[in-house]
Structure formats: C-alpha cells, structure tokens
Amino acid sequence: MADAGEYLHTVTVTVNNAQYTVTVEARTLLVHLIRDDLGLTGTHIGCDTSQCGACTVDIDGKAVKSCTVLAVMADGSSITTIEGLGSDGSLHPIQAAFHEHHALQCGFCTPGMIMRIRELLRENPNPSEHEIRHGLSGNICRCTGYHNIVRAVESLTAGARRL
Amino acid sequence: MTETTTLTYIGQPLRRREDFKFITGKGRYVDDIKIAGMLHLAILRSPHAHAVIKRVDLAAAEAAAGVRLALSGADLAGKIGPIVPNWIMPGTKVPNRPVVAVDRVRFVGECVALVVATTPALAYDAVSLIEAEYESLPAVVDEWEAIKEGAPQLHENVPNNITTVYKVDGGDYRRAAREADQIITLRLTNNRLIPTCMETRSILAKPNADGTLTVYMPSQVPHMHRRWIADTVGIPEHQLRIIAPDIGGGFGAKMHLYPEELLCPFLARALGVPIKWWESRSESHQSTHHGRAHTEDIQIAFRNDGKILGLKVETLGNVGAYLSNMASGGPTVNTINFGTGTYKIENYAAISKVVVTNTVPVDAYRGYGRPEGAYIAERAIDAVARHLKLDQVEVRRKNFIQKADFPYKPYNGPAVIYDSGDYEGCLNAAMKAFDYTARTKERDELRRTDCYRGIGVAAYTHVCGMAPSRRLARIGFDRGGWESARVGIDSSGRATIYSGSMSQGHGHATSLAQIAADVLQIPIGSIDVVQGDTRQVQAGHGTFNSRSMAVGGSSVHVCAKRIVAKAKCIAASMLEVDEKDVAYQNGSFSVPGTDIQPLSFAKVARMAYLGHALPEGTAPGLDETLFYDPPGMGSPSGVHMAYVEVDTETGIVDVLDYVAVDDAGTLINPLLAAGQIHGGVVQGIGQAIWEEVSYDRGNGQLISSSLLDYAVPRAECVPNIRSSFQMTPSPTNPIGVKGIGENGSIAAPPTIVHAVLDALSPFGITHLDMPLTPPRIWSAIQNVRAGARQ
Numbered sequence: 001m002a003d004a005g006e007y008l009h010t011v012t013v014t015v016n017n018a019q020y021t022v023t024v025e026a027r028t029l030l031v032h033l034i035r036d037d038l039g040l041t042g043t044h045i046g047c048d049t050s051q052c053g054a055c056t057v058d059i060d061g062k063a064v065k066s067c068t069v070l071a072v073m074a075d076g077s078s079i080t081t082i083e084g085l086g087s088d089g090s091l092h093p094i095q096a097a098f099h100e101h102h103a104l105q106c107g108f109c110t111p112g113m114i115m116r117i118r119e120l121l122r123e124n125p126n127p128s129e130h131e132i133r134h135g136l137s138g139n140i141c142r143c144t145g146y147h148n149i150v151r152a153v154e155s156l157t158a159g160a161r162r163l
Numbered sequence: 164m165t166e167t168t169t170l171t172y173i174g175q176p177l178r179r180r181e182d183f184k185f186i187t188g189k190g191r192y193v194d195d196i197k198i199a200g201m202l203h204l205a206i207l208r209s210p211h212a213h214a215v216i217k218r219v220d221l222a223a224a225e226a227a228a229g230v231r232l233a234l235s236g237a238d239l240a241g242k243i244g245p246i247v248p249n250w251i252m253p254g255t256k257v258p259n260r261p262v263v264a265v266d267r268v269r270f271v272g273e274c275v276a277l278v279v280a281t282t283p284a285l286a287y288d289a290v291s292l293i294e295a296e297y298e299s300l301p302a303v304v305d306e307w308e309a310i311k312e313g314a315p316q317l318h319e320n321v322p323n324n325i326t327t328v329y330k331v332d333g334g335d336y337r338r339a340a341r342e343a344d345q346i347i348t349l350r351l352t353n354n355r356l357i358p359t360c361m362e363t364r365s366i367l368a369k370p371n372a373d374g375t376l377t378v379y380m381p382s383q384v385p386h387m388h389r390r391w392i393a394d395t396v397g398i399p400e401h402q403l404r405i406i407a408p409d410i411g412g413g414f415g416a417k418m419h420l421y422p423e424e425l426l427c428p429f430l431a432r433a434l435g436v437p438i439k440w441w442e443s444r445s446e447s448h449q450s451t452h453h454g455r456a457h458t459e460d461i462q463i464a465f466r467n468d469g470k471i472l473g474l475k476v477e478t479l480g481n482v483g484a485y486l487s488n489m490a491s492g493g494p495t496v497n498t499i500n501f502g503t504g505t506y507k508i509e510n511y512a513a514i515s516k517v518v519v520t521n522t523v524p525v526d527a528y529r530g531y532g533r534p535e536g537a538y539i540a541e542r543a544i545d546a547v548a549r550h551l552k553l554d555q556v557e558v559r560r561k562n563f564i565q566k567a568d569f570p571y572k573p574y575n576g577p578a579v580i581y582d583s584g585d586y587e588g589c590l591n592a593a594m595k596a597f598d599y600t601a602r603t604k605e606r607d608e609l610r611r612t613d614c615y616r617g618i619g620v621a622a623y624t625h626v627c628g629m630a631p632s633r634r635l636a637r638i639g640f641d642r643g644g645w646e647s648a649r650v651g652i653d654s655s656g657r658a659t660i661y662s663g664s665m666s667q668g669h670g671h672a673t674s675l676a677q678i679a680a681d682v683l684q685i686p687i688g689s690i691d692v693v694q695g696d697t698r699q700v701q702a703g704h705g706t707f708n709s710r711s712m713a714v715g716g717s718s719v720h721v722c723a724k725r726i727v728a729k730a731k732c733i734a735a736s737m738l739e740v741d742e743k744d745v746a747y748q749n750g751s752f753s754v755p756g757t758d759i760q761p762l763s764f765a766k767v768a769r770m771a772y773l774g775h776a777l778p779e780g781t782a783p784g785l786d787e788t789l790f791y792d793p794p795g796m797g798s799p800s801g802v803h804m805a806y807v808e809v810d811t812e813t814g815i816v817d818v819l820d821y822v823a824v825d826d827a828g829t830l831i832n833p834l835l836a837a838g839q840i841h842g843g844v845v846q847g848i849g850q851a852i853w854e855e856v857s858y859d860r861g862n863g864q865l866i867s868s869s870l871l872d873y874a875v876p877r878a879e880c881v882p883n884i885r886s887s888f889q890m891t892p893s894p895t896n897p898i899g900v901k902g903i904g905e906n907g908s909i910a911a912p913p914t915i916v917h918a919v920l921d922a923l924s925p926f927g928i929t930h931l932d933m934p935l936t937p938p939r940i941w942s943a944i945q946n947v948r949a950g951a952r953q
Contacts, residue, residue, distance in 0.1 A: 027284070039197075041191075042189065042190070044192070046362070046363075047444035048444045049444070051444075051869075051870035054361060081188065082186075082188035091187070098182070099178055099182040100178060102179065102838050104182060104185055104668075105412075105838060105842065106360075106361065106362070106409075106668030107190045107409065107411070108192065110185050111185075111188050114186065130879075136879070137877045137878055139878070140875055141361070142359055142361050142412050142842070142875065143412055143668050144838060145841035145842045145845030145881065145884055147883055148841065
C-alpha cells in the first residue's frame, strides 16, 4: 500500500464565518472534515448512499448533502452548519418553529432537516403543503412521521407570518 | 387530611425541555464523542449466507498501515461469549452463538474477523486485506422452506430448524368450526423490516485508570446492557459503567446484545486503550436486527350474520440464523396470545413455531408481536366483512369486546388480561373525524368514473409494560418487569429524578418531570431528569414495550409521594403539630384552621439536610429510591381509518387521509403522545406499502442492503396524520396511564391494507400481501384483466 502522505491535500474553508486550513486525505468526505477535523458534530451521518440528508449543510448558498462532496472539492468555499444558525443566544426562526411545533423527537435528522428547510424557504417563501413535503423528500425522519415538521414549516411561510 | 394538587402539569402539551441542544447542533450521540488515543474497530463480515470457514489469513491486514491488532473467530474462541438470549421460552433449543464465527457462517453479515487500527479508514483498508476462504453450503431464507424435509440444517441441536413450539387455546375451535356457517382460510405474510433508526449503532469503550471500564453506547436498556456485557465479557458488573448519551432512535433495535457491544469492551481491556466502532448504514442492514418476518395461516369460522365463532392460527416466525435476545418470545407469546385482537372470539386454537434461517437475526421492532397479532385479528374480521358483503364497521361492532366486559380475558385463556377500554367509543370518534358516511358515498360515486378509492378500518389493543416480575419468570425471561426511580431533593428544595427508563427521542426529560412536578408541587423548572448512566442511575430496565410512562412514570410518581410523606413528617415537627393535621397545598405545608405560618417545601428540604429539628427516628436527608413492580399491565387501544386512491395504471397507492383515535389512558403530555402516534403510523404505512427486506432465495444474499434498496417513507409519500385521543384510565397503575409508543405501528398496517383492498374490490381482489408496492398491485390488476379476457 502506498504511503498515505502522497494523498494528502490542504483545504481552506470558511465555516460559520471562521476560516480553517486543514490537511486531509484525498478520499476524505466534507462531512468528515466538518465532524472530525473541525469538531462540528451537529452535522450527522445517517447513511452511506446520500439518501438520508442528515449531513445537509449550506455551501455557498446551496443546501448540499456533505457526504456527496469530497473535502478537497470544498476548498475555498463558504459553509454554514447548524452551529452557525441563530445569533447571540437567540434561535433562528426555523429552530424556534421546530421547538414550538414538536418537530423533532430523537433529533438526529433535525440539523440536516433545518438546513434544507432554510433553502426551501429561500427558494419559495410561500410553499404549499405539497411543495413542503416534496421539498423535504431528500431528508429522512424516522420519528415524527413528518407531520409536525410540515407544521413547523407552514408556520414560517410568508402567508402564515402575515397572519 | 387529603392532599390536593393545584399544579397540574400532567395533561399539558408542554414543549420539550430537551429540544434546545438538538436544534442547535449540540446533541451528543456516541459518534460525536472522541477520546484522545482511541483506536477504531472494523469488522470483516461473511459474504456467504451459509458456509464453512476454511481459512482466515490475517497476515496482510496485520502488516497494513496503522493496524494494531487483527483477530479471527478462532483467536477469540473461549475468551468471550457465547451470546445468550435474555428471553428463552420453555422448551426452546438454543443454538450456540459465538461472538465472531469460528468454523461456520450462517448469514450474510456475520462477523468473521476484525481489525483495530488508528483511524476508521485504515481499519477498513486492512479489513479488505484479510483473506478468508469459504466452502459454501446450501442456504435457506424462507421460514416455510426451512421446516421442510431435506432443508439445509443450521444447527445440530435444532432439528428441522425449529427452536420453539408454543401453543395457546381457549374454548373449542373444532366445535366452533362445526357450528359455523362458513370458514375462510388465509395465508398472511408479515413482511421482514429494518427498524432504520437514523443514528446507526456505535460503541466506544474506555478503560479507566482505576481498572473500571466505561462504555458509551446508544442503549435503550443501559442497566441490562451492563449485566449482559459484564457476564459475557467477564467483567465484574460494578466495574462496568454504561453511558447512553443522546440516542438517535431505537424502535427495539438498540435493546439487544450484539457482537460489537462485546468486542469493544473486550478489546479496550486487552489493549488498554479506548476502542470505537461505528456502524455504516449498509453495514447496519446486515448487522442490526430485522423485525417481523412471519407467515400466518389462519382459519376463521363465522356465522352468516358476521359473528366470528372461532379462529385458528398457525404462525411461523423467522428469527434468522441465531436466537437473538427475545426471539423465542416474539412470534410466540407476543404474537399468538393476541391473535383475537379487540374481538370476542371465544374459540381459539393457535400454534407458533420459531424457525431459524440463513438470514440476519430478527428481534423486537416497534410493537414486537402486537403488530403481527393485530394483523391476524384485523385481516380475519375484514375478510369476513368482505366475504359477506357486510359493512366493515358493523362487523367490527358485532364482534367487539364491550366496555362492560373489562377486565377481559381473551378466549378465557389464563395468560392475557385486557384491563380496560372503550372500542365502540374510539370507533364512533374515528367515524366522525373521518366523515365515514360522506366518504363512503364519495368513494362509490367516484368508482363510476374509474377512480378507485378505498376506506380502511382497523382496531387494535396492546398490553404494555410486561409485569409483574414473577410473571416474566414463568415464560422464561431472565429479567424482571419493574422500573426504578430515585427522587433526590437538594437542600434548596429542587429535585433531580434518576430514572431507569431511557429516552431515545421520547422526551422523558419533560414527561417524567411533569409527573414529578404534580406530586412534589414545585415548578417544573426546579426538576431535572437523569437517565442513561449506570453510575448515576441506581438500577433499571429501560425503554421498550411502551412501558416508560406506565412503569417508569409510575415509579417516579410513587417515589415522589414518599418524598412528600417524609417532608410532611419533618414539617409537622418543625411546626410542632401532629402530622395528621398538616396539609400540603401549592408547595407549602400548612395547618388548616389555624394561623400557623405555612412552611415552604424549600424550607422543609433545608431542615431535612440540617437535621436540627427532625422527629424522633427520622433520618436526615430528603432522597428516596424506589423499585416499582407493577401489579398488572395496561391495555391501550384505538381505531384507525384511512382513505386511499389506487392508480390502476401504475399500481401506486396514494394515502389521501389518515385518522387515528387512540386510547392510552391518562396522557402525560398530549403533544408528545400525538408525536408518538404520527411516527408510529408512518412506520406502519411504510410496512404496508414500501418496506421489505429482500433476500435472494437461491444463495441467501441480502438484496435490500442499503437505503437505496430499502424504501422508508419520505415526507412526500405520506399524508397528515389526524390524531385524537380518548381517555380510559388504566386501573393498573396510580397515574392511569397506558402505553403510546407502539400503537401507531400496530394499527397502521391493517388499516392501509384494508383501504387498498377496498379500493380494489371492484376487481374482485380479496387478498394481497404487504408491502403493497406498485408492481404488486399492478400485477394483481393485470391478472384480473387477463382472466377476464380469457
């Protein structure tokens, strides 16, 4: 087997407004860089086939499953993880809605779910129930049956906020 | 003097106190824990369903970068194991299960060898360098094939691959069959499922400087795991500490004893360093237990007015290659004891055979036996209604156990008692919420336009929190049925609850605090809940079998009452009055009818710790521990209804509406209770329409080996779940609470299947097996059309 050294790369990423330079193996996935090298363990790994969405983060304004990206591909990008939401001890509105509507049970899918919803509402501030459900189809939740997650998103739509 | 509770936290839809860490990414699951110097375990798993191990050569793996240790099953033989089930039904033949296979493998995924290396990636690299040579043997994956003459035999001490035979009966089925107007026979498949907790299993074992060992693991049953691991690895139990941090779902999958849970502690002690193992999702499909996997042959004897006179059941429970923890009890006691469901079927004859096959072991999954039992009863009653062309609701009414019949012993058997219920009440509420009459009319009108909609109904009951302990002994359990609670009051009057129950997303930090707050009459913000650490929590069984509120919650309730009793005694001494004259109201001790200044709970707590003015014979402190062994079991029940549309061109089932009316007795927190129903129902819809573990019948390969091939429900596949509750308090515990966690996954499969069969009734289709995938439905319709053309 070849020496691991020849596969090493240096990657610089901005995560939650802080810049990090990390040395990784070529095969390292972005999710592993986030969890293992940066210690941001709010981003979870729920599968190995990009089905579950637990690892969803925001990369340069797009919600991306961070297990589908090699760490080296993220070089130079700006990333937001669940730890980067909210400010000064106050919750982001999606986080607050999840609490209010009991949209989480075990909490494992929750960070990825919230990161995806953030993009969903950016793309479509007023989604119908059908559009919400369709928009969440890349994120699996095994506890809530999605019912209260949909309620939480509905409470955040432009229409609901006007009420 | 009676106590009146003025604070009523029970029944309030309080938002969860535990949410904040999860929504901000600060939840702490085992894989989030990293300890300096820890090494990583990776496992070579059998690629064969059945084979003799000829040779395992570890040399190349041992020489690979970062590898500290490589071991085969032969290296471990005699050092740890075997893995022994925790529930062994009387008469069961228990196959020997080594922790790592030594000379033979019996399912795809069985542990064959292992590597310990400095990183997970290097450990996996090295595993791929292990050379294992096998001589493959014929394999059998289906339970009905496994018991045929000439079938491959898995274990020498298990002739015909049957470990257990169990019978239960009542009345006289043969007489009922003679007296019946008609008899229907059905073969039902209860499809094999993968529990699919979003967090896979993970274990981190850490040796401590004082010779003790700490094991972090997502355990539904931390104290039971402590005993099992101690016994199987050979560690003194008191020197083993299990910490279950946040758990990403359990559903039964995290309450058994798996090889990796033994290997990490063993290796950590052997090498003197922390050892971590993390299960990938694809690995999980072949290493974590599956659920269900039954075949049931049933005969229903009934009168032409729809009254069922008798039921005969023959169950084959496929439990995979070895007997997992509770596998001999699931298809037997847990299933066929409950085959008559919510109906008064007085003549019952049932037999269950527990069958080993070359597949992943099968054990508890959300409901364990009750979904299978309810499916028998519900498919039976639905078949009668369909056959007689009677209204599905009226046939149920005719056969229901009535409110006045409780406590009710099904088929007059000795084993089961339903404590309470009101099935008619649930049915009426469900029909109203569903708008049954209008929906029926709409369905009939749409059929004239070739739009095929169907209405499904199912009723269920459950018996939760198996107890008392002596009853468990009779059926072969190596555990009790109690739960423990400690209520510790600090010297300022705040409380910490130490509970042997174990939340995996259930919200016990909120619900157990609600129970305690009502008894202690202190604000819920002054109560903390501790679970999941065997060094902090005195003892326990854990969370499964929908037992946490009924058994764990009752233990907290009774224990908190002891605190109040002692505090009252101390207060009487402080007030210099007789204890019987003291009342406890609104969190303060007073003497009604006098002008004596009341004492706050906090002041009494302080005195308990000062010890200055305690009554004669009263020990200082305000801290009570209780082991609560329930006298009986509570039976939640309910009626669910679904409205579906079947696209006859594609076979796709669209669930348009779902109504759940559940009776779980007193609700501690209706918000959390509804959440349990939502999640359970969607898992049940998953079983009914999409989920199925698929094996190659020839070579025993696992086909649904990742989430690419195993379809759990997505948000877009399911409707809103319209949940509401009735409350018939259980007389078996002091709170009146019954189980809630498993009810949805019990009720939903038959509800959905009945709705689809109703939609397909114009085609003359009377039976289909789960999962009702598009190809299965499309083929059924095509077969009917082809038949019509001939």
